[in-house]
Amino acid sequence: MASIPSPVVAIKINDWYKHIKRFNVKEAHMLREEVRKDIDVMEEDEQAVLYFQLMEFRHHLMTDYVQPSKEPLEKSDYLKAVEG
Template identity: 45%
Template structure:
């Protein structure tokens, strides 16, 4: 999935960048929203099976 590839690239870049509290907070928010989206999609797949 394209989103997972981009997420991996961003994680690699975060390791190499200087500490920036705003950037880290923003990334944490994006990561949280990504996890919510994935769990929503998985629950929809389960509902479709029933």
């Protein structure tokens, strides 16, 4: 299988980010899955992988904002999760 050029994947990640900023949850989820598949067969590019990880983080922030958990997280539990 031929590898996908990293600029093509970076453009998809950028489109994904546009949907995240607009809170288009359905489109963001679809692009996320598409980008995940493309990342696996993409040519090696550390910058594109870092960009993908940043968008993963922002995607999680968006989903947490749109669908917050029903039980509020205690500050001590949050610190344990962050600090390991």
